[in-house]
Amino acid sequence: MAHKTQEQPEIYGVMAEFATPTDLVRAARRAREAGYRHVDAFSPYPIEELNEAIGIRRTRLPVLILFGGLLGTLTGYLLQYYTSAIDYPINVGGRPFNSWPAFVPITFELTVLFAAFSAVFGMLGRNGLPRPYHPVFNVPRFELASRDRFFLLIEATDPKFDREETAGFLAGLNAQEVSEVEP
Amino acid sequence: MSTITPERQQTLTTTDYPVIAPGHNFITVTEKIANIVLARRTPFGWLVGTAIAFTMVMMLLYTIGYLVLTGVGIWGNNIPVAWAFDIINFVWWIGIGHAGTLISAILLLFRQDWRTSINRAAEAMTLFAVACAGLFPLLHVGRPWLAYWLFPYPNTMGMWPQFRSPLMWDVFAVSTYGTVSLLFWYTGLIPDLATMRDQARHPLVKKLYGVLAMGWRGSARHWHRYETVYLILAGLSTPLVLSVHTIVSFDFAVSLIPGWHTTIFPPYFVAGAIYSGFAMVLTLLIPIRKFYGLEDLITLRHMHQMAKVMLATGLIVAYGYLMEAFIGWYASGYEWFMMRNRALGPYAWAYWMLILCNIVIPQLLWSKRVRENMLLLFLVSIVVNTGMWLERFVIIVTSLYRDFLPSSWGMYSPRLWDFTMFFGTIGFFLFLMFIFIRLLPMISIFEVRTLLPQAKVHTEPEGAAAHD
Numbered sequence: 001m002a003h004k005t006q007e008q009p010e011i012y013g014v015m016a017e018f019a020t021p022t023d024l025v026r027a028a029r030r031a032r033e034a035g036y037r038h039v040d041a042f043s044p045y046p047i048e049e050l051n052e053a054i055g056i057r058r059t060r061l062p063v064l065i066l067f068g069g070l071l072g073t074l075t076g077y078l079l080q081y082y083t084s085a086i087d088y089p090i091n092v093g094g095r096p097f098n099s100w101p102a103f104v105p106i107t108f109e110l111t112v113l114f115a116a117f118s119a120v121f122g123m124l125g126r127n128g129l130p131r132p133y134h135p136v137f138n139v140p141r142f143e144l145a146s147r148d149r150f151f152l153l154i155e156a157t158d159p160k161f162d163r164e165e166t167a168g169f170l171a172g173l174n175a176q177e178v179s180e181v182e183p
Numbered sequence: 184m185s186t187i188t189p190e191r192q193q194t195l196t197t198t199d200y201p202v203i204a205p206g207h208n209f210i211t212v213t214e215k216i217a218n219i220v221l222a223r224r225t226p227f228g229w230l231v232g233t234a235i236a237f238t239m240v241m242m243l244l245y246t247i248g249y250l251v252l253t254g255v256g257i258w259g260n261n262i263p264v265a266w267a268f269d270i271i272n273f274v275w276w277i278g279i280g281h282a283g284t285l286i287s288a289i290l291l292l293f294r295q296d297w298r299t300s301i302n303r304a305a306e307a308m309t310l311f312a313v314a315c316a317g318l319f320p321l322l323h324v325g326r327p328w329l330a331y332w333l334f335p336y337p338n339t340m341g342m343w344p345q346f347r348s349p350l351m352w353d354v355f356a357v358s359t360y361g362t363v364s365l366l367f368w369y370t371g372l373i374p375d376l377a378t379m380r381d382q383a384r385h386p387l388v389k390k391l392y393g394v395l396a397m398g399w400r401g402s403a404r405h406w407h408r409y410e411t412v413y414l415i416l417a418g419l420s421t422p423l424v425l426s427v428h429t430i431v432s433f434d435f436a437v438s439l440i441p442g443w444h445t446t447i448f449p450p451y452f453v454a455g456a457i458y459s460g461f462a463m464v465l466t467l468l469i470p471i472r473k474f475y476g477l478e479d480l481i482t483l484r485h486m487h488q489m490a491k492v493m494l495a496t497g498l499i500v501a502y503g504y505l506m507e508a509f510i511g512w513y514a515s516g517y518e519w520f521m522m523r524n525r526a527l528g529p530y531a532w533a534y535w536m537l538i539l540c541n542i543v544i545p546q547l548l549w550s551k552r553v554r555e556n557m558l559l560l561f562l563v564s565i566v567v568n569t570g571m572w573l574e575r576f577v578i579i580v581t582s583l584y585r586d587f588l589p590s591s592w593g594m595y596s597p598r599l600w601d602f603t604m605f606f607g608t609i610g611f612f613l614f615l616m617f618i619f620i621r622l623l624p625m626i627s628i629f630e631v632r633t634l635l636p637q638a639k640v641h642t643e644p645e646g647a648a649a650h651d
Contacts, residue, residue, distance in 0.1 A: 148209030
């Protein structure tokens with residue numbers, strides 16, 4: 001509290017390191033109970049329990065993928081319909097120009113193709129990737145987040161955030177180390 | 184509370200061999216897999232293998248160069264067998280490519296733990312197999328520099344591709360399959376590329392993996408979307424993988440040639456594709472696992488399961504052969520002529536070799552001792568690969584060489600350039616595999632972490648958090 005008045009550089013947030021996933025999930029729950037909202041957790045593999053612990057809402061990506069797939073369906077069918085029935089009709093033994101059963105395979109393939117593209121690019125886009133720079137990488141030990149360590153971040157934008165108090169709060173959660181994250 | 188941790192381990196260990204040997208933790212798993220790429224000096228065996236494969240790639244390039252300059256006449260295919268090694272090898276490679284997606288997508292949907300340490304390598308194998316497969320139709324069109332005519336684009340000729348042709352379906356199926364497999368593979372790689380970035384010590388290497396990892400930082404929000412998308416991709420790839428070989432089989436089934444015009448082709452081709460794909464995964468993984476000492480991560484359990492999948496799909500394929508013969512007899516006429524000709528005619532050796540390789544020898548896999556003997560399992564997988572190649576040879580050549588008019592009958596024999604092309608693609612495939620093993624983590628590190636007992640979050644009793 002004493003240093004609070006000194007002109008310190010702005011920080012991005014405060015980060016705590018944990019040794020086990022259980023500690024991380026417990027700390028995340030505690031942070032949420034304490035009223036922190038701008039919280040993020042980092043782990044070397046997906047942890048299901050974190051979704052509820054830091055209050056992640058269900059992603060709307062499946063809807064995007066559905067629309068991507070439907071766009072593919074339309075593209076696939078209309079492409080074949082336009083080329084075979086309108087722009088370049090060839091009469092093969094009197095068969096209909098719009099021979100839909102023959103158009104099913106390509107329609108299906110384009111559905112999957114468009115859906116897969118919307119899935120991958122949707123995921124990357126919503127996650128804000130590629131992202132060449134992010135403040136969390138300023139914490140030297142953060143490179144262990146992709147190996148065996150678990151991190152909890154409380155961002156400075158959180159209304160309840162206070163540099164000292166938040167750091168103290170995190171330190172009390174069985175954290176191995178608490179560090180400030182430079183912006 | 185602590186009883187929950189070993190429980191998960193127990194379910195994995197007591198029933199069968201474990202999917203991951205006991206005694207591993209996050210650090211050992213990460214380092215074991217990442218260090219194959221990062222810390223180790225290039226092993227001598229790798230250099231030798233790559234050099235051999237590279238020589239074969241040169242042979243392939245020479246063949247392609249000669250082919251493009253001269254024309255497809257350098258191959259042995261001619262009327263009546265106008266489709267020969269090109270389509271045999273195309274179907275063979277595409278079939279091999281099916282195991283990757285099957286392992287990564289279908290087994291994910293079925294929540295099979297054992298897919299985790301083999302899916303990355305199998306997906307890479309899929310991509311490389313599709314690349315090899317694509318070469319054949321591309322070069323068989325005769326003027327590969329005009330192959331883009333296959334794609335629908337507005338052109339000055341005022342023409343569009345014929346979408347009612349199975350060959351067009353093939354173009355779309357294979358290109359979609361290649362693209363989606365690449366997306367799926369790359370998506371699976373992103374978290375591991377981040378691990379590689381963080382594990383690498385050399386600044387240039389760090390930067391390189393950093394660019395590829397696109398700034399992945401393992402945020403819980405990112406993981407949430409990632410998991411959702413990965414599961415949906417698996418759901419999309421599952422029908423896709425089944426559709427691809429179905430469409431490949433339409434190339435034959437939609438025609439009117441006896442021996443091709445059968446409704447059993449789609450399921451029987453798909454089963455055969457999975458059969459050969461698993462055989463190829465075993466052919467590759469048995470030596471890799473031995474060479475890199477990965478027995479802890481690719482355990483006997485994986486070997487067992489893959490052998491069992493091979494056995495099951497092999498029996499489906501056997502049923503397909505039986506039905507083909509039965510329908511030939513039942514239909515009589517041209518069909519029965521073709522069937523007798525296939526089994527007793529001048530190419531009977533190929534047919535019976537096929538039965539031996541695909542049906543008789545794989546029955547060894549019923550024995551647990553064979554499934555646990557890596558040398559035998561390796562040999563069986565090679566036999567199945569050969570058998571599946573012979574299957575395509577039999578289907579294509581013996582259906583074409585004696586058609587409706589005896590005056591147009593003719594024998595087929597491959598020439599030297601057929602073989603240099605075929606073995607060249609095998610070299611290309613192996614070369615890409617060698618490069619992959621050297622540059623990327625061949626086992627999905629983050630997914631292996633989730634199998635460890637430490638990965639489990641201990642569930643707290645309600646309210647425990649409040650009063651401690």
